[in-house]
Amino acid sequence: MAWPIADNQYMIAIIVTVSVFLCFYIIAAVVAAFQYLLMYRSEGRLPVPDSSVTPDTQQPIVSREAEASNYGTTSQTEGNLQHTAGCLGRSDAADSDSSIDEGEIDMLDDASTDKNIIRTKTFLYVADLSRKHNKVLTKKYSLYQWHLVTIAVIYSLPVIQLVITYQQVLNVTGKQDICYYNFLCARPLGVLSAFNNVFSNVGYVMLGLLFLGLVYGRDKAHQKAVHRCNSFALSCGIPNHYGLFYAMGTALICEGLLSACYHVCPSYSNFQFDTSFMYMIAGLCMLKIYQSRHPDINANAYAAFASFAFVILLAVLGVFFGNVWFWSIYFIFHVMSTIALSAQIYYMGRWKLDFGILKRIYLALKGELLQPSRPMYMDRMVLLLLAGLVNLSL
Numbered sequence: 001m002a003w004p005i006a007d008n009q010y011m012i013a014i015i016v017t018v019s020v021f022l023c024f025y026i027i028a029a030v031v032a033a034f035q036y037l038l039m040y041r042s043e044g045r046l047p048v049p050d051s052s053v054t055p056d057t058q059q060p061i062v063s064r065e066a067e068a069s070n071y072g073t074t075s076q077t078e079g080n081l082q083h084t085a086g087c088l089g090r091s092d093a094a095d096s097d098s099s100i101d102e103g104e105i106d107m108l109d110d111a112s113t114d115k116n117i118i119r120t121k122t123f124l125y126v127a128d129l130s131r132k133h134n135k136v137l138t139k140k141y142s143l144y145q146w147h148l149v150t151i152a153v154i155y156s157l158p159v160i161q162l163v164i165t166y167q168q169v170l171n172v173t174g175k176q177d178i179c180y181y182n183f184l185c186a187r188p189l190g191v192l193s194a195f196n197n198v199f200s201n202v203g204y205v206m207l208g209l210l211f212l213g214l215v216y217g218r219d220k221a222h223q224k225a226v227h228r229c230n231s232f233a234l235s236c237g238i239p240n241h242y243g244l245f246y247a248m249g250t251a252l253i254c255e256g257l258l259s260a261c262y263h264v265c266p267s268y269s270n271f272q273f274d275t276s277f278m279y280m281i282a283g284l285c286m287l288k289i290y291q292s293r294h295p296d297i298n299a300n301a302y303a304a305f306a307s308f309a310f311v312i313l314l315a316v317l318g319v320f321f322g323n324v325w326f327w328s329i330y331f332i333f334h335v336m337s338t339i340a341l342s343a344q345i346y347y348m349g350r351w352k353l354d355f356g357i358l359k360r361i362y363l364a365l366k367g368e369l370l371q372p373s374r375p376m377y378m379d380r381m382v383l384l385l386l387a388g389l390v391n392l393s394l
Helices: 008-043 064-069 076-088 102-106 111-119 134-173 176-182 194-199 204-225 229-237 241-265 272-295 301-320 325-348 357-370 378-393
Strands: none
Touching: 008 194, 008 301, 076 134, 076 301, 134 176, 134 241, 134 301, 204 241, 241 272, 272 301, 301 325, 325 378
């Protein structure tokens, strides 16, 4: 074990580290105050809707010719009409979360046929993929944060118990073999034999808390804008759903806590304590990037966390059974998963994975060989091919 350092050196290192991360808090506070001042000054110039005017008199009448020319898309007039009706005349009981069921997420007004028409268009827009009820999608994506909290509590309790036991055994017996990754740069303090490695994860926790604070501020600001019937908040930009953002901030905090637990007594057999939430953070970031412009067809929380659990299981199995046969089977599974995910993205969810998939693939390939044709979605095809090649090469 490395030599101990003086207490004043500990204090200097701790104060400098915390001060660096506090600078981010100060910068965020200054930016938030500046935005609040701008919003406060502009509030007097925002148009306030007149409750005495009905939605029909505020919105222009759309002719049949205009509807026919925009078939397959969500018109701005239709969206504004729905939002205006919600601001002026719709009751709170009809718009409450209790009146909306999670099973309604696939029930568009025009039923499944309309999905096939809209999502298989050559050129898609954000409005084409955000046609579901905003309350339903908000409820759907809020499940991410609560599922993540539940998983974090259940996963962390045995981890904390195990590393405390390891540290007690190390302190009592002096047997250092169980924590052999700590010896090169460990600096003890109190009961911790590697305090510096444990404390180095404070950045995850502090930045995770800051991220949650920023998301909470944006969420509340958006809710106030919707309550004021701000036309920009109601009908402009990509849909605002903050459930995945809350889950990402919580996962960042959990990564810091579990990484600190791992560094109490790090070894080859418990390194998954340090990597489990890394997989979750990466997965949640990818889901959020895709969800921003595809809110209607993004994965739900149950499927997402089941996939994360399977990935973590493969990582653990690779530690104990990492031979040639295991990695060969994993490679085959990885290729098949990549192809299935590429098909899901290419067809925008309008394809079916069942026992007849092989027959349909055979017929499609046979038809292409007899009469080659240009792919319907060329830009999507090129991007998916490049992403698949990069993925397989890594």
